[in-house]
Amino acid sequence: MEKKEQLYEGKAKKVFATDDPNLVIVSYKDDATAFNGLKKGTISGKGVINNKMTNYMFGLLEKAGVPTHLVKELNDRETLVKKVSIVPLEVIVRNVAAGSFSKKLGIEEGTKLLCPTLEFSYKNDDLGDPFINDYYALALGLATKEEIDLISKYAFKVNEFMLDFFKKLNIDLIDFKIEFGKTSDGTIILADEISPDTCRFWDSTTHEKLDKDRFRRDMGGVEDAYAEIMKRLMGE
Numbered sequence: 001m002e003k004k005e006q007l008y009e010g011k012a013k014k015v016f017a018t019d020d021p022n023l024v025i026v027s028y029k030d031d032a033t034a035f036n037g038l039k040k041g042t043i044s045g046k047g048v049i050n051n052k053m054t055n056y057m058f059g060l061l062e063k064a065g066v067p068t069h070l071v072k073e074l075n076d077r078e079t080l081v082k083k084v085s086i087v088p089l090e091v092i093v094r095n096v097a098a099g100s101f102s103k104k105l106g107i108e109e110g111t112k113l114l115c116p117t118l119e120f121s122y123k124n125d126d127l128g129d130p131f132i133n134d135y136y137a138l139a140l141g142l143a144t145k146e147e148i149d150l151i152s153k154y155a156f157k158v159n160e161f162m163l164d165f166f167k168k169l170n171i172d173l174i175d176f177k178i179e180f181g182k183t184s185d186g187t188i189i190l191a192d193e194i195s196p197d198t199c200r201f202w203d204s205t206t207h208e209k210l211d212k213d214r215f216r217r218d219m220g221g222v223e224d225a226y227a228e229i230m231k232r233l234m235g236e
């Protein structure tokens with residue numbers, strides 16, 4: 001597989017063309033941003049961890065019935081994936097109140113929710129990824145009703161699988177964000193990443209934060225938190 005020109009550079013990843021029009025190579029960077037790019041920094045080794053963790057989780061989720069863009073891990077930072085057009089929705093599932101949910105609703109962080117929630121943000125950096133509902137997504141043509149239903153079904157399935165999976169590693173899955181893409185034949189598949197950048201992970205015993213909140217909130221121990229997740233997940 002030949003790596004060709006760069007197609008896109010995002011905040012945490014670059015995407016390169018290949019000699020196959022249906023496949024691209026994603027390359028994970030150590031760059032970290034928060035608050036829609038206002039806070040910038042580096043988390044040393046993050047690209048390697050996020051690449052390996054995403055591929056590991058996507059492999060398990062495929063087996064659990066959620067189709068993903070994963071084709072093959074090429075090296076520590078690069079993975080061959082199916083080319084998709086990203087559905088411009090950030091799909092967020094929450095099990096425990098934290099972050100923007102706690103702030104917006106005045107609910108103490110750590111409060112267990114009675115059932116998981118699902119929300120959408122419109123992926124648009126200029127607007128700061130505003131919160132929208134299904135009707136907005138439909139009215140703006142971001143996805144069809146069928147696609148929204150399928151995305152919602154997959155999101156809850158990912159949550160169900162990951163809650164159970166991380167619990168066995170003594171980690172509480174507080175919330176997470178995922179993104180979906182559409183292949184050239186219109187199939188909706190899980191894309192982007194699943195990592196400490198995009199999930200809130202708290203140690204089940206100590207409630208210590210093992211995710212990007214340590215970077216967002218200047219808590220220190222960022223690299224150690226990412227390494228701890230990786231160790232529990234893959235023994236590395």
Ligand code: C5P
Nearest residue numbers: 098099100101175176177197198199200
């Ligand atoms: O900030 P908020 O509480 O809305 O974040 C919910 C979840 O979505 C967190 O796990 C966070 O890491 C993730 N997220 C993300 N990318 C964003 C916004 C939120 O990965 N742009």
